[in-house]
Each structure stands twice: as structure tokens, then as C-alpha cells.
Amino acid sequence: MKYNSQKVAYWFFALSMLLLSLQIVYGFIMAFAHMGYDGLHPFIAFNTARAVHTNLLVVWILSGFMGAAYYIIPEEAEHELVNVKLAYIQLISLALVGVVAIIGFHFNYWEGRKFLEIPRPLDYLVVANVLTFLGLILTTLYKGKKRTTTALVLSMGLLFAALLYLPGMIWFDNQTMDSFFRWWVVHLWVEGVWELIMGGILAFLLIKITGVDREVIEKWLYVIVGLTFISGILGTGHHYYYIGVGKTWLVIGGIFSALEPLAFLAMALFAVSMYRKGEKKHPNKIALSWTLGTAITSFVGAGLLGLAHTLPQVNMYTHGTLVTAMHGHLAFWGAYGMIVFAIISYTLPNLTGRKLFDSMTGIVAFWLANIGMLGMTVAFGVAGVAQVYLERKMGMDFGDVQKEIQVHFFVLVVCATMFATGIGMYIYEFIRYGTPSKEALLTKD
Amino acid sequence: MLSKSQARTFFLGGTIITFVIFLGLSWTSLTKEVPKRTHDENLTADVIAGKHLWEKNNCMGCHTILGEGAYYAPELTKVVERRGEGYMRAVFSSKTPWAPRGRKMVAHNFNEKEIDQLIEFFKWIGNVDLNGFPPKPDYNSTINTK
Ligand code: HEM
Ligand code: HEM
Ligand SMILES: [Fe+2]
8 A cells, every 4th residue: 555545445345245245145035035935024025125225236336336445546546535534434324324214125225226226315415425525536646646558447437427417317208318318317227337346446456466558458448448339338228228219229229239248358358368468477366366356246247148139039038037136246246246246356465465375265255155145046047037938938828937937046155155155255254354454554565 | 459549549539439429419319209109298296296206105125116116016018908996096095015925015195196196107107218127028828737
């Protein structure tokens, strides 16, 4: 760690891990409900559990991104963060908004729009919070000595992510319009600007871990984010096939979204070839595993499993079934969960000054979490494909089909237990590192 | 070999061009297609109130509509056609959780007026032209029972 203000990143990562743990608890509640064990229904109905699960997901990922930015921007810009106190206030207010929203979901205080359940009054607080965050990051970048491509791509991603939140706050009387603009947030986030954030963090990690020349890494970063936007913006059309807009989107969405995996493929090839090329062998093997892991798993989860249902002829049958949940899990985990884990694994030794990265626990955590998540993906996939055939092809009633596929949720719970164990071990390691220290400023990263 | 500034031009150029096309297509869709395909003129006060109820109770947290939502309970875009009004009234007014196959719905205790509004909302959305979604089951081989 080179700048004292980078320490604030630690607390964003800690918040991130805390919220992830809670997210997993609500995941189990839903998995058991799918198996028929819904004893919690009177207190935590499925829609409550689901809103909590997905909103915690978004908040822990965003908290991880913010921590990453607070660590990376000072280092890249060669300038202390302009106002550390404000950064802590921003952290606390983020946690508060999150907690209020989650509690509200238990008392019918929400706005039932998938992924955007946070009620309107709280949305304004989210906006204020994110503006504070952006203000701090952008001023630091502006005042800094350097403006590297890595820092620019990361900041651009964060800025656009904030702007794209706004279309989700407009009220429409027409459900089709509502859905149309909801995708400007949800799709253009995960298949657009968040990929810039991911690419920026990935480039930073590769520069640090492999020692490959910055110019080379940043050149490919431009190519990757170029591919992302060229395919991803018009790829939004893959959500417009069947919501009440015209047939043009079947063609446009089909073609461009089928190109989206290229950006993820490029990311995977990029990470692996930079690793091969690198002379420097950084001793932090755990950070390296997560870095290569995120590039590869995102290609599988987002790229391949996205491609699997993105053509209109297929999506007609899989749209709104458990097939979507299969893809949603591995894509979110591989791309955005794992990149947060990668930056945490790389920065923790630097923030705390304790180089505990040779531990067996960290390696086991990596494999348990990833194999567990792959298993969950398979369980959702089998349940989803069975659902598609029985319900959409053969015309069986929804409820009868759900009875048939209950058994796959048992498999889901087994794999989820493995996943949760891996996460538990990772968090144990996180705690073992302790909090940031003064000495960390003196040790080499 | 590609230089860094060429890579940057690829990124900026590609983004701007596709974004402009996207805005153009969106504009045409929203102004020309949506009003016709969704029968904008039928968006009565009751339909809109029904949409409010749909959101206020986070029905999308269990069901899908237009294929979007959760996978715990049935897709509802064509529910009027599939179940009919009478069945829906029974579900909406149930005092205990409706649970036709063991899986429980929240007992919302809607009043008569709210039930009317919800039904108007579902009638409206059932008439939106969805390019053929949800698909009609097309399995037409005979099942061998021997
Ligand atoms: C990291 C990137 C990605 C993430 C986190 C992600 C996540 C998700 C999530 C959560 C959904 C459900 C959304 C909802 O119904 O509200 C979804 C839907 C979908 N995704 Fe992705 N996705 C990613 C990339 C991709 C890519 C690259 C493709 C295509 C090649 C793709 C294709 C699809 C399709 C077709 C649907 C609609 C499914 C349906 O009709 O129900 N996704 N994605
Ligand atoms: C113990 C672990 C987990 C379990 C048991 C679990 C289970 C579930 C279940 C049952 C659903 C609801 C599907 C439905 O609507 O019927 C769901 C939704 C979802 N979960 Fe998880 N989950 C877990 C962890 C995660 C993690 C780690 C992530 C992300 C990194 C994640 C991302 C999502 C997303 C994006 C959705 C919405 C999917 C969609 O609507 O298509 N989950 N989860
Ligand atoms: Fe998408």
C-alpha cells in the first residue's frame, strides 16, 4: 500500500463480505421453499427472500467495486484520496440504505420490479450516495499526477453505471414501457458498463501480478471494452423479443447478443496470455487463482451459458424459466463475484501488511466455492431444461412440473452447502488478516 | 500490429455508432410499435391501479409477467385466458394462503375494488402482442401407455 487513504477500501470489502453471507442465507430459504419446505412462509415469504437475495447481491458487488476504486484510483493517479472522512460517511450511508431496504422488504415496503425493488424514496439516497462516491473518485483522478487508461476505464464504468440507474426510476403506466427501461438498467449494467469496471480491475491486477508492460495490457483493455459495447448495447434486444415491442429486435437482439460472448472470450484469452507472458511471478498465488478464475468462469457463465438461450428460437421456450436462473448464477458469480474476490485477495496483504497468502485454507476456499457454484449451476440447469420440456413443450401444468423437478433442488442445496463452506473459509481468512495497519505503508506490495 | 490509439478509436467509434443506432431503434419502438401492440388506448384508470397493486405487493417476486420475474409461481401474462375471471377472484379473495399444489401464495386480502383493478390489469396485458410468447405446447406424438 502506497497511500494511507487506500485503507478505506478495507471497510468496503468487509461490508461486502458481510452482505454476501446474508445473501447466502436467503438463497437457502428459497432453495428449501422450492423443495417444498416453506415453514418460513408466514414470516419470510418467497418474494421477500428473493428481493433480499438479489438486492444484497447487487449491494455487495457494488461495495466491492467501490472498495476496488478506493484502492486502485489513488495508486494509479499517484495521489491520496481527496477526502477520507467523506469516504467513511459514504460507506456508512451505503450500509444504512442497504439495511433499511432489506428490513423494508420484510414489511411490504418495496417496489415490485425485478432487481429494482428498492422503493423510490430510498432510490434518491442511493443517488446521493453514489454521487458522493463518484465525486471523490473523479476529483482524486483529476488532481492526481497520472491518468492511466486503467483508471479511466474503471472510472468511466462507475460513472455510466450511476447514470444508467436513472431510467429505472421513471414511472410508466404501461408494463411494456416499464420493462423496456428496466433493461436499460439491468442489461446495460451487467452486459455493458460493469464489464468496464471488471476490465479495469482485471487490467490493474494483471499489471501488478504478471508484471507485463502496462502499454500492452491497456491496449487489449480497449479492445475488450470495445467488443463489450459494440455487442452489448444492441444486444439489449435479447430482452425485447417477447415483451410487446416489434419484430426488428428479434433480428438485432439475436445477432448482437450472440456476439457478446466475444468480449468474455477476449477477457479470458487476455488474462491467460498475460499470465503466460509475465516474467514476474508474484508470490500471491491466491490472488492469481481468483484473477484467472474470474476471466475463465465469466466466459463460461456469461458467455457460453448466455449464448445457450440468447437466440429468439430458443429464448421463446426458455424465457422466464429456471434456465435463466442457471445462467444468472454462474454469470454473476464468475464475472462480478470473483473479480471482487480477486481484488480483495490481492489487496488484503497490502492493506494489512501481513503476507498470509501461502495458506492452504485460501486454496481450498477457492476450489470449494467454485466447484459448489458449478454444481448449483448444473442443478438449476437440469431443473430448467426439464421445466422447459414438460411445461412449454408438453403443456403440463406449472405446479405439476414443479413437483417433478423438486429433487433437483436437493442437489442444489448440497452444492450450495459446498459453496457456502468455501465462502465461509474465505471469510475466515479475511478475518485472520486483521485490519489495516500503519506498517503496511512501509512494506512492499 | 494494432496500436493503442487504434484500439481506443475502435472502442470509442464502435460505442458511439452502436449507441446511436440503439437510440434510434428504441425511439421507433416506443413511439410507433408500443402504442399499437399494447393497445395504449385501453390503459384505463383501473388498469393502471392494477399495475400499482402488482408492484406494491411485489407479485413479480414469485411470478413472471411478460416472462420476467421469479420462477416460484406461474407465468401470468395470459392468466385470464388460461383460468378465467372466476378462478382469479377466488385466488385474490382467499383469506388463507392459496396453495393449489401445496406451494403457498401470500394471502393478500384484496377488497372487491382492488380485485376488479387487478383483473382489468391482467385483461389488458393478456391482449398485448408478444410475438407468440408464451409458446403453445407442440408435443403431438402419442404417449405409449403399454
Ligand atoms: C456477466 C455478465 C452477465 C450477467 C451477470 C448476466 C445475468 C443475467 C441475469 C441475472 C438474467 C435474468 C434477468 C432478469 O430476468 O431480470 C439474465 C438474463 C439473460 N441473459 Fe444474461 N448475464 C450476463 C451476460 C449475458 C450474455 C453475454 C448473454 C448472451 C450471450 C446473456 C444472455 C441472457 C439472456 C438471453 C437472458 C434472458 C433470459 C430470459 O429470457 O429469461 N447474458 N442474465
Ligand atoms: C447458497 C447459495 C445460493 C442459493 C441456495 C441460491 C438460490 C437461489 C434461488 C432458489 C433463487 C430463486 C430462483 C427463483 O426465482 O425461483 C435465486 C435467485 C438468484 N440468485 Fe441465488 N442462490 C445462492 C447464491 C447466489 C450467489 C452467490 C449469487 C451471485 C453471485 C446468486 C445470484 C442470484 C441471482 C442473480 C438470482 C436471480 C436469478 C433470476 O432471476 O434469473 N445467488 N438464488
Ligand atoms: Fe442481457
